[in-house]
Amino acid sequence: MFDFSTFLTDTYAIALTTAMLATMVILCLYYGLFHFRVGRWQPKEGGTQPGQEALPPVSVVLTAHNDANWLKENLVYLLEQDYPDFEVVVVDYMSQDDTPFVLKLLKDYYPHLKVVPFKEDVNLFQGKKYPLSIGIKSARHDILMLADPNCIPNNMRWLRGMVKGYGRKETQVVLGYCGIRPTTTLLGLMQEYDNLAYSTHYLGSALLGFPYTGSGRNLSYRRQFFFDQGGFIRHYSVAAGSDDLFVYHNADRRNTAVALDADARLTIEPCTTFAQWHRQRLDRVATRGWHSTASRLCEQAVPLANLGFYAAALLLLLHGGLPWGMVLVALALKWAWQIVALAQPAKRFEAGPSYLAAPLMEIYFVVANTFLILMPLPNNRKFKK
Numbered sequence: 001m002f003d004f005s006t007f008l009t010d011t012y013a014i015a016l017t018t019a020m021l022a023t024m025v026i027l028c029l030y031y032g033l034f035h036f037r038v039g040r041w042q043p044k045e046g047g048t049q050p051g052q053e054a055l056p057p058v059s060v061v062l063t064a065h066n067d068a069n070w071l072k073e074n075l076v077y078l079l080e081q082d083y084p085d086f087e088v089v090v091v092d093y094m095s096q097d098d099t100p101f102v103l104k105l106l107k108d109y110y111p112h113l114k115v116v117p118f119k120e121d122v123n124l125f126q127g128k129k130y131p132l133s134i135g136i137k138s139a140r141h142d143i144l145m146l147a148d149p150n151c152i153p154n155n156m157r158w159l160r161g162m163v164k165g166y167g168r169k170e171t172q173v174v175l176g177y178c179g180i181r182p183t184t185t186l187l188g189l190m191q192e193y194d195n196l197a198y199s200t201h202y203l204g205s206a207l208l209g210f211p212y213t214g215s216g217r218n219l220s221y222r223r224q225f226f227f228d229q230g231g232f233i234r235h236y237s238v239a240a241g242s243d244d245l246f247v248y249h250n251a252d253r254r255n256t257a258v259a260l261d262a263d264a265r266l267t268i269e270p271c272t273t274f275a276q277w278h279r280q281r282l283d284r285v286a287t288r289g290w291h292s293t294a295s296r297l298c299e300q301a302v303p304l305a306n307l308g309f310y311a312a313a314l315l316l317l318l319h320g321g322l323p324w325g326m327v328l329v330a331l332a333l334k335w336a337w338q339i340v341a342l343a344q345p346a347k348r349f350e351a352g353p354s355y356l357a358a359p360l361m362e363i364y365f366v367v368a369n370t371f372l373i374l375m376p377l378p379n380n381r382k383f384k385k
Contacts, residue, residue, distance in 0.1 A: 013321020020312035031341035034204030039344020057085040059139035067149040068098035083159040091135040127239030129232040154265040161263030172225040172255040176218030178266040182352030193354035193361040209253035216243030241287040335359040
């Protein structure tokens with residue numbers, strides 16, 4: 001039996017226990033509302049699902065810079081999509097490798113491939129927003145599908161899967177999921193968990209009616225909507241954010257949908273070095289200054305709750321006011337629910353086993369993300385993926 005006689009007279013222990021239980025409830029609610037919602041989501045009844053004859057024409061837009069190897073491996077999967085009317089627009093921005101040759105060779109076999117070459121640096125801004133804007137302007141069709149050269153579709157029905165998101169007439173933006181190819185390396189598992197947790201957060205937020213970001217690796221919106229909203233003009237001065245800031249400024253509960261079917265997924269290879277992955281994570285937070293204070297607080301609510309939970313649990317173990325067995329029970333219950341909840345989107349997205357190590361991963365990212373937020377913003381690069 002646990003002895004609570006000391007605890008009942010220890011104000012400090014009571015305060016820590018209250019903090020631990022309060023943050024535990026917040027986190028468990030979050031796991032249920034976001035992880036379970038994404039994992040168990042089904043499209044609403046009543047949406048119109050176009051048949052073969054009603055599928056709207058689509059333009060796939062990519063920007064490339066020295067991506068010959070990725071284009072050789074992946075572009076054919078986009079060009080061979082099972083879809084009646086589509087084009088693939090590739091903006092080749094000053095590539096110095098074999099990218100122009102690869103695109104020319106593919107163009108000979110696939111007439112629906114459109115190449116927009118840039119041989120001189122005419123980008124007055126940082127990042128890929130200008131090349132992407134030119135690609136969007138060059139597209140013929142209203143529905144745009146955005147991806148990166150290193151993305152590969154889950155199957156040949158990716159366009160069909162994403163187009164399902166336009167089942168409602170008012171839909172202007174469709175958020176998709178891009179997974180990390182499962183590996184058995186520690187670095188690969190960390191990337192897999194980070195991507196799964198991050199994607200579940202923004203997709204779950206969109207399902208709750210509060211879309212705030214998306215991933216340019218798998219994103220769709222209407223071409224006319226892009227121009228009506230002024231494209232990237234509002235945030236041309238920041239290199240990153242062609243996906244995050246566009247969705248943040250223009251998406252809302254009425255005009256945004258998600259595409260979570262297996263057909264709508266893309267996959268990328270994991271980074272091979274920690275430094276490369278760290279740069280990608282820095283790019284993700286590079287736009288934080290453009291979000292409102294309230295939005296940033298909402299985005300940091302879960303990391304802050306995690307920090308508070310583990311800090312309170314650790315202090316209780318060190319202080320000894322609450323029987324240590326009760327602290328371990330709280331930890332075990334929280335971890336068990338976390339694994340069960342995260343298993344839902346992991347199963348839906350056919351992710352690897354990283355969710356089984358969610359408690360350990362979470363502790364690492366509580367520390368790593370705290371330092372990441374405090375670090376200076378990454379230097380702008382002329383062409384940022």
